[in-house]
Amino acid sequence: MTHRIVVLGAGYAGLGAAKRAAGTAGRDARVTLVNASDRFVERVRLHQVATGQATADLPLAGLLDGTGVELVRARATGIDADARTVRLDGAADLGYDTLVYALGSTADLDAVPGAREHALAIAREADAALLRDRLPGLESVAVVGGGLTGIETAAELAEARPGLRVELVTAGPLGEGLGSRARRHVHRTFARMGVTVHENERVANVAADGLLLESGRDLPADAFVWAAGFRVPSLAADAGLDVDGRGRVRVDGTLRARSHPEVIAVGDVAVLPVRGRAARMSCQIGLPMGLHGGAAAGALARGREPRPVKLRYVSQCVSLGRRDGVVQFTRADDTPIEPAVLTGRAAARVKEAIVRGTVFAMRRPNVAAAF
Numbered sequence: 001m002t003h004r005i006v007v008l009g010a011g012y013a014g015l016g017a018a019k020r021a022a023g024t025a026g027r028d029a030r031v032t033l034v035n036a037s038d039r040f041v042e043r044v045r046l047h048q049v050a051t052g053q054a055t056a057d058l059p060l061a062g063l064l065d066g067t068g069v070e071l072v073r074a075r076a077t078g079i080d081a082d083a084r085t086v087r088l089d090g091a092a093d094l095g096y097d098t099l100v101y102a103l104g105s106t107a108d109l110d111a112v113p114g115a116r117e118h119a120l121a122i123a124r125e126a127d128a129a130l131l132r133d134r135l136p137g138l139e140s141v142a143v144v145g146g147g148l149t150g151i152e153t154a155a156e157l158a159e160a161r162p163g164l165r166v167e168l169v170t171a172g173p174l175g176e177g178l179g180s181r182a183r184r185h186v187h188r189t190f191a192r193m194g195v196t197v198h199e200n201e202r203v204a205n206v207a208a209d210g211l212l213l214e215s216g217r218d219l220p221a222d223a224f225v226w227a228a229g230f231r232v233p234s235l236a237a238d239a240g241l242d243v244d245g246r247g248r249v250r251v252d253g254t255l256r257a258r259s260h261p262e263v264i265a266v267g268d269v270a271v272l273p274v275r276g277r278a279a280r281m282s283c284q285i286g287l288p289m290g291l292h293g294g295a296a297a298g299a300l301a302r303g304r305e306p307r308p309v310k311l312r313y314v315s316q317c318v319s320l321g322r323r324d325g326v327v328q329f330t331r332a333d334d335t336p337i338e339p340a341v342l343t344g345r346a347a348a349r350v351k352e353a354i355v356r357g358t359v360f361a362m363r364r365p366n367v368a369a370a371f
């Protein structure tokens, strides 16, 4: 009997998973990939999209050519875990024997009052396009979030629009996960670019014309970009899968959902400890998770036990516009190796090479899985 593998989401995790599943599952399996759009979105370049830079057009049909994966363009609206069916808006419901859940994440716009009404986001292509379209009319932008996405967004905006007043507000220190040398470089670069940083300031409220900070200060700006955290879709939680407090699926060492072993969760929607710490939502972890998850689905289709996944961090790569950046080398658990930092143009080149490498991995996942 045909083993039906359904993959939800064609981002770094889901696309890699679908292609690996098709390459490993054998002839008696059918792999169907469901995605809201018919193009692959390079999410790690969305700050470039927001500043009007052209990025590659990557139709999923081309990336799937010759793999045997069937692409269904539709929005997944629900999972019936008992009936093993996914509900789709835009296509007929699909039954599965193995489900790979890879729907990624969106901006957490419900984090504080007013954010949903007044803040822009950078998490999805449509968010970035909205920011791009509004940018020409703006004199000031406040970016909320001092993590890697907030840093990259503020730098890209400042570089692309030199006259724009760019401010960054962060609840903790800027670039908290980086080592001190790397953080100093980000501060120096922001000073050069004219980005004003407000550290240890938590946003309480977003209004049409300004941010209200918990310290009582007001920070007026024409627009706000919410880069202070991502949230995952609720489909898994709604279907009764075992999830953490943020709705991410708890998986075992083979990436199978702890509560539903016929479901494999990969990428931002999965919570997996990497060397003792919950994995950071990142392409760096999501992409290899997807490759492994696809092979795990392939193993299940052949009636085999999936192998445990071994993941580790190598570095945190941050672009600071197109000509500067920081590469912070890390231990396997993501903690920074203090003096091991690359900065400036060399770091920008390394980051660009890595981003191109992710597209190579989407084209040739079997090669990528060998690393």
Ligand SMILES: Cc1cc2nc3c(=O)[nH]c(=O)nc-3n(C[C@H](O)[C@H](O)[C@H](O)COP(=O)(O)OP(=O)(O)OC[C@H]3O[C@@H](n4cnc5c(N)ncnc54)[C@H](O)[C@@H]3O)c2cc1C
Residues within 6 Å of the ligand: 008, 009, 010, 011, 012, 013, 014, 034, 035, 036, 037, 041, 043, 044, 045, 046, 047, 074, 075, 076, 077, 102, 103, 104, 105, 122, 123, 124, 149, 152, 233, 266, 267, 268, 269, 281, 282, 283, 284, 285, 286, 287, 317, 318
């Ligand atoms: C501006 C920016 C810069 C970043 N830079 C880096 C970086 O430098 N390094 C790094 O490691 N990480 C970076 N990240 C994080 C990284 O992009 C994510 O962690 C990564 O994309 C997660 O991959 P994923 O496959 O889980 O999800 P995604 O890439 O988000 O893919 C999810 C897919 O599911 C589809 N989908 C969602 N809901 C539905 C639905 N209901 N029905 C059908 N389809 C649906 C989406 O359209 C999408 O195709 C960055 C993120 C942003 C926003």
